[in-house]
Amino acid sequence: xxxxxxxxxGIRVFPINALPAAALSEKGIDEMSHSYEAxxxxxxxxxxxxxxxxxxxxxxxxxxxxxxxxxxxxxxxAMPAVKTTAxxxxxxxxxxxxxxxxNAQVVGSxxxxxxxxxxxxxxxxxxxxxxxxxxxxxxxxxxxxxxxxLDGLLARATQVAQSYARLLLEAGAxxxxxxxxxxxxxPPECFEEFAGRYLRQVFxxxxxxxxxxxxxxxxTDLIEPMIASGTNGISFDQCMELLSIEDxxxxxxxxxxxxxxxxxxxxxxxxxxxxxxxxxxxxxxxxPNFILSTGCALPPNTPLDNVRAFLDSGRRTLERVNRHAxxxxxxxxxxxxxxxxxxxxxxxxxxxxxxDPLLMVQAGMVRSIRKASARYEAHQCYLPEILLMVDAFYxxxxxxxxxxxxxxxxxxxxxxxxxxxxxxxxxxxxMLEANGLGVRDLGVNVSADEFAQAVRExxxxxxxxxxxxxxxxxxxxxxxxxxxxxxxxxxxVMVGGAAVNQAIAAEVGADAFAKEAVSAARLxxxxxxxxxx
Amino acid sequence: xxxxxxxxxxxxxxxxxxxxxxxWARAAKIWAEFQKLATLKTWRMLMARxxxxxxxxxxxxxxxxxxxxxxxxxxxxxxxxxxxPALEERFQVYLARRRPLEAYLLDRTGSFMAEHAxxxxxxxxxALSARxxxxxxxxxxxxxxxxxxxxxxxxxxxVDPSLGLYLTEGKLLKPEKxxxxxxxxxxxxxxxx
Numbered sequence: 189x190x191x192x193x194x195x196x197x198g199i200r201v202f203p204i205n206a207l208p209a210a211a212l213s214e215k216g217i218d219e220m221s222h223s224y225e226a227x228x229x230x231x232x233x234x235x236x237x238x239x240x241x242x243x244x245x246x247x248x249x250x251x252x253x254x255x256x257x258x259x260x261x262x263x264x265x266a267m268p269a270v271k272t273t274a275x276x277x278x279x280x281x282x283x284x285x286x287x288x289x290x291n292a293q294v295v296g297s298x299x300x301x302x303x304x305x306x307x308x309x310x311x312x313x314x315x316x317x318x319x320x321x322x323x324x325x326x327x328x329x330x331x332x333x334x335x336x337x338l339d340g341l342l343a344r345a346t347q348v349a350q351s352y353a354r355l356l357l358e359a360g361a362x363x364x365x366x367x368x369x370x371x372x373x374x375p376p377e378c379f380e381e382f383a384g385r386y387l388r389q390v391f392x393x394x395x396x397x398x399x400x401x402x403x404x405x406x407x408t409d410l411i412e413p414m415i416a417s418g419t420n421g422i423s424f425d426q427c428m429e430l431l432s433i434e435d436x437x438x439x440x441x442x443x444x445x446x447x448x449x450x451x452x453x454x455x456x457x458x459x460x461x462x463x464x465x466x467x468x469x470x471x472x473x474x475x476p477n478f479i480l481s482t483g484c485a486l487p488p489n490t491p492l493d494n495v496r497a498f499l500d501s502g503r504r505t506l507e508r509v510n511r512h513a514x515x516x517x518x519x520x521x522x523x524x525x526x527x528x529x530x531x532x533x534x535x536x537x538x539x540x541x542x543x544d545p546l547l548m549v550q551a552g553m554v555r556s557i558r559k560a561s562a563r564y565e566a567h568q569c570y571l572p573e574i575l576l577m578v579d580a581f582y583x584x585x586x587x588x589x590x591x592x593x594x595x596x597x598x599x600x601x602x603x604x605x606x607x608x609x610x611x612x613x614x615x616x617x618x619m620l621e622a623n624g625l626g627v628r629d630l631g632v633n634v635s636a637d638e639f640a641q642a643v644r645e646x647x648x649x650x651x652x653x654x655x656x657x658x659x660x661x662x663x664x665x666x667x668x669x670x671x672x673x674x675x676x677x678x679x680x681v682m683v684g685g686a687a688v689n690q691a692i693a694a695e696v697g698a699d700a701f702a703k704e705a706v707s708a709a710r711l712x713x714x715x716x717x718x719x720x721x
Numbered sequence: 722x723x724x725x726x727x728x729x730x731x732x733x734x735x736x737x738x739x740x741x742x743x744x745w746a747r748a749a750k751i752w753a754e755f756q757k758l759a760t761l762k763t764w765r766m767l768m769a770r771x772x773x774x775x776x777x778x779x780x781x782x783x784x785x786x787x788x789x790x791x792x793x794x795x796x797x798x799x800x801x802x803x804x805x806p807a808l809e810e811r812f813q814v815y816l817a818r819r820r821p822l823e824a825y826l827l828d829r830t831g832s833f834m835a836e837h838a839x840x841x842x843x844x845x846x847x848a849l850s851a852r853x854x855x856x857x858x859x860x861x862x863x864x865x866x867x868x869x870x871x872x873x874x875x876x877x878x879x880v881d882p883s884l885g886l887y888l889t890e891g892k893l894l895k896p897e898k899x900x901x902x903x904x905x906x907x908x909x910x911x912x913x914x
Contacts, residue, residue, distance in 0.1 A: 526743050570737035572744045575822035582819040606891035611812070611828050618821040633891070657864070659891060 195398035202240035205485035209234035216264025245294035253320035292359040299360035309356025313368025314345035372405035379413040426483025432562030446483040462501035473509030519552035526576030545592035600648040602630035607660035615705035640674040661687035760805035780872035794905025803899035858905030
């Protein structure tokens with residue numbers, strides 16, 4: 189794996205924005221938002237404690253809308269928010285706006301204080317800003333009904349964004365970052381008209397300097413228009429499965445993302461944050477132009493220990509994957525092609541070269557299975573193609589198994605008592621194993637007592653019930669109750685099979701319904717906290 | 722040397738073979754293996770409706786869906802097909818050897834060909850009825866809609882034992898690639914469907 193292409197070279201790991209700095213300030217967020225001293229003291233302290241490769245100046249999303257006339261609510265314990273839309277829209281120069289000058293000053297101070305690191309100048313996209321000025325629903329309706337009425341607003345919002353971008357770049361910002369969350373709601377055919385061309389104008393202020401674009405939410409249908417904005421890197425929200433979209437991003441554009449900033453980084457323990465980071469960095473580290481980041485801004489209450497866990501684990505994992513990229517990338521490719529002999533040979537070569545067996549499993553083989561699974565769920569390939577890859581995965585695993593430490597059996601599977609259908613359950617087991625999850629399979633015709641005993645003995649984190657016939661389905665509710673009593677409140681339950689559906693899953697008290705084997709593996713990972721919901 | 726018959730035209734689509742040449746190559750091998758493992762046996766019996774209702778009581782009467790299918794049929798065909806036990810035995814071997822693609826292809830091929838065999842048997846009895854100027858109804862099986870699998874023992878009591886069909890404790894039909902079906906018969910233009 190190479191480091192990201194030249195424009196973004198040196199940037200490997202960073203969380204978006206600097207909002208956790210608020211916890212390090214004696215002042216409230218309202219004062220931080222207006223005072224250079226308050227902001228600088230907090231942000232510099234934050235970046236001395238946490239060491240990302242890209243620094244931000246504690247940006248709030250309403251700064252441009254405020255400058256253009258929106259009424260803003262400031263509070264000590266919350267980020268600034270739009271209170272009232274603009275009755276009259278202004279287009280001031282950034283240098284005339286006090287809060288923009290404060291941010292530029294902080295950018296300049298960051299550049300001086302941390303000369304080894306790069307600093308982002310963060311501005312918000314014009315489409316997002318006009319949504320704040322005129323009301324988001326109003327703007328979205330006008331996109332459909334009276335599109336030309338937005339031209340003037342967009343032009344002025346672009347002017348202000350360009351002016352602000354120039355101010356930040358002149359203060360020393362290395363990277364121009366644009367966040368444009370409202371653009372996620374544009375239909376793909378409207379993106380260029382209402383966002384893309386304006387983003388290009390703002391990016392032009394960077395004058396061939398490095399740029400990054402972040403649009404929150406599901407941008408599956410907007411990737412190509414986002415690339416057309418000319419950005420050097422696309423930062424993806426945590427809801428995006430990077431493995432499924434990486435092939436759509438050209439090699440010269442960095443794929444950036446996307447650990448869940450709230451559910452994982454802010455709310456989990458440092459150990460869990462490190463594990464989730466490791467998993468993401470292992471899966472994506474082999475990509476030649478990947479930058480590890482969060483899926484959106486870390487919230488202000490994110491514990492510093494968690495930020496450090498993210499950065500440390502991310503750096504270590506990327507370094508490990510990078511060191512062995514020459515073995516891992518071809519191995520992933522062999523599995524992707526279902527080339528059993530090729531996979532086995534590459535595993536032998538990797539073992540001879542001292543590559544960590546677990547790394548070969550996760551970054552070499554599981555990566556391909558997960559990527560194919562994402563394509564399958566997007567209806568881009570069929571199950572036999574994935575099973576072909578799983579065959580190659582298993583051949584590689586046959587060689588690695590003596591060396592790779594056995595993971596915990598996190599998932600317990602079985603077909604419900606009275607039901608002998610096995611193939612659905614068996615395919616689920618196969619896909620779970622191919623996704624790197626340890627599975628204990630109790631077989632078919634499994635009674636509630638057997639499930640409960642197995643839960644007590646093996647302490648799985650998930651129990652999966654398969655029910656293909658009505659009589660089995662009727663047993664599910666009481667079975668699940670008994671299993672939960674044995675496993676405790678943390679135990680997760682999945683159900684699947686022809687006799688079950690989403691509604692029945694809810695009725696019987698399951699946590700998830702898996703329609704088929706490939707999605708079962710993804711749901712299991714989600715229940716284990718390894719994928720965003 | 723016995724040549725392997727061509728795959729039925731719809732089987733590749735059913736198996737969702739896609740574009741990968743290796744998947745197609747494996748499917749061809751499994752198809753050849755299927756020829757050796759599957760032992761097709763079929764059975765049919767025509768009964769008077771009254772005798773059918775008595776034999777399958779109370780399940781046949783309790784199934785509104787079955788009664789709707791049979792409607793005014795004065796006679797009933799009972800049909801059974803099986804491909805034998807070797808397929809699922811081999812399926813288990815593939816799974817144990819961690820060859821999920823082969824396991825999947827063999828299982829799905831078995832399901833397709835069992836239904837293929839039942840459709841052929843269905844056509845046969847329709848042709849027989851047609852020769853007498855009569856029609857048959859659609860097929861219906863124990864386990865469909867409100868016809869309980871509890872009707873299966875009554876069914877199997879009539880089936881030729883040489884087919885090797887049996888039921889599990891939960892009334893599941895074994896071998897797995899087996900189908901039983903009920904069709905109304907003796908319908909003509911004078912008989913209201």
